[in-house]
Amino acid sequence: MKRIKAMVCSLLLAGSSSAFAAESPRDYATGMTLETSSSSPWYRVALPREVYQHSAWPDLRDVRVFNQQGERVPFTLMTKPTPPAVADSVALRLFPLAASPIATTEASAPQTIRLKAANGVEINLEGDEAKSVGQSYLLTLPDSREALLRLTKLQLDWAASNASWQGKASVYASRDLSHWQRVQENAPLMDLSRDGERLKMNTVAAELTLSPKGRRYLLLVLDPQTPMPELKGVMAVAQPQEPLTERIQLPAAVAKATSTEAIWQWDQPQPLSTLSITLMEEGVLPVEIAWRSDAKSEWRPLAKSVLFNVNDQTQAAFPLSANVVEAIRITTVDAHLPQTLPGVTGAREAKVLIFNAQGKGPYMLAWGNKAAENVALSLNQLIPESLPASKNIETLPWAQPLETVKLGGDARLQAVSAGEQQKLWVALAVWAVLIVGVGALLMVAWRIWREARR
Structure with a gap:
């Protein structure tokens, strides 16, 4: 029995140590070196398009900044405001x-x-x-x-x-x-x-x-x-119509197409606010549009509409209310898709990352980890309210993303979270106890059987 307890404890300790180990850049699929040209306790980063396209989570919870020593530094994510509209x-x-x-x-x-x-x-x-x-x-x-x-x-x-x-x-x-x-x-x-x-x-x-x-x-x-x-x-x-927040445009790629139906996909599901579909040639096309949140979900109807490109005028974008979208499907109504398929682009809110420059640079922006949890701070936790910088973040210097660096690779996009790892270790420990217990019972039964034969 003591041996069983010792084995269970060792399994739980191993699970805890692996689950709660400090993060490192290698825990993330991809990174970008950040260039800081001036000295400041805080920097802003306009997230590149690649971050949105290849983050493992639609809410960007797996975005991090590391210093030269490989330590995670404090940061916050903010919605990027739109500059004033000018006619x-x-x-x-x-x-x-x-x-x-x-x-x-x-x-x-x-x-x-x-x-x-x-x-x-x-x-x-x-x-x-x-x-x-x-x-x-x-x-x-x-x-x-x-x-x-x-x-x-x-x-x-x-x-x-x-x-x-x-x-x-x-x-x-x-x-x-x-x-x-x-x-x-x-x-x-x-x-x-x-x-x-x-x-x-x-x-x-x-x-x-x-x-x-x-x-x-x-x-x-x-x-x-x-x-x-x-x-x-x-x-x-x-006079442009000013949106409440700046948006980033994310094009989708054609995944499957027939003469009357086509499917466009994004590499990762995206919380889209609008969907734009553009006919590449002049004409009109009656269609039914549907979307899904992941490959296993059912298709949900979005709109029955007519796509058009006439005299340089096109139909308005379709609202999506920040629904998480992995793919859209366009089905024609009594018509065929044109030889050049329409272009499909989704728009989502753009984000600005602000980080505290702890440790030595250069700093690295990293993303792509399904096991990551949300550790972003609020702005007040990152910059004290009593400091002028908290009132006007537009004065903070920019850190410019440079070349892309492969870190942990695409396998990190399917990594298991710390909580899930802990559950797996607990399940293994329980199964180990059951198996050892059954083995002990079999040994006792075998000994009883031998003594009964004598």
């Missing part, structure tokens, strides 16, 4: 147009107006659009503009005048100067002065996307009765 304003190129009617020989032919710029560009308007054409202007994106511009309004700048006036303006859009689509009709404009006060309405709402390779031309047409002074310039204004 993206672009000065459009402006070309005044001279209007002249085009004579037709047929009485039933629609009325046609030719608009011609000084550089030789010609635009023809027919039908209803040609009936109310006053002073007109061709507007284009500057040649240096390469990015898309999600336009919300046009801001007009005209020459100063002592006379009050008001009128109307319409806006059309085109990609080839031949085919025009009405964007805004009869928007009011005015510039009124009275008793030293001035009322000016110089914006025209126009919600569309301008693109250097798509719709890059706008046509501003004033009502014939609009006595507006000479137009000096036009600003295209796009």
Whole structure:
């Protein structure tokens, strides 16, 4: 019996020592060396995309920072705030147009107006659009503009005048100067002065996307009765919608595809706030979208929708409310998937890590350990409230991630936690007691049997 007790105790002690051993960088799959260029008791780290993609836990509980001695240093994880939203304003190129009617020989032919710029560009308007054409202007994106511009309004700048006036303006859009689509009709404009006060309405709402390779031309047409002074310039204004927190975009990879269904996966499940699906070619595609939290979970419906890419406009992102998503499935409705599959991207909240620079550098950012538990501190535990740094963390210097280093390897992504290890050792000890006990009973029974045979 003493031997049994001794064996059980040794098993439990071995389990406790392995379960509660101090962490080291080798307990984590991957790391990155951090460069600190200035001396500070605290540093900030903007987590690289690889951390989100290959962390073993969706909540990033397995992220750590180690010093040169391999010791874990105190840290906290914070949601990365979004910088203040700034309206993206672009000065459009402006070309005044001279209007002249085009004579037709047929009485039933629609009325046609030719608009011609000084550089030789010609635009023809027919039908209803040609009936109310006053002073007109061709507007284009500057040649240096390469990015898309999600336009919300046009801001007009005209020459100063002592006379009050008001009128109307319409806006059309085109990609080839031949085919025009009405964007805004009869928007009011005015510039009124009275008793030293001035009322000016110089914006025209126009919600569309301008693109250097798509719709890059706008046509501003004033009502014939609009006595507006000479137009000096036009600003295209796009006001971005400011999210509460900054988000990081994580693309998914195609895992399986047929002509009517495809599955996209992330390397690790992600708590996604939105899901963006982009058709790579122009067109529309009716679909049913589903998601799952892991490979063993059932598919859950997300939306029945129509994906589209028309005139550089696409459907809005699908909200997910930070659900943990491992894969999504897109099934077409009475249609086939395009030859080039849609792009799928999930967005999740971006995090900033702040650590206390204990010990000597260089420091190492490490992640990827299924056995890790959440040891992040609160900000008040890391930086005393009485210090100015706690009030303005934006003043803390950045530590820049450098090259990626392989530490414990991918096996750490399936490691067993300390608590689970302890349970395993306890289970082994119990089984050992049972096996030894059964063996002892068999020995006693065998001895009794031998004595009975004598």
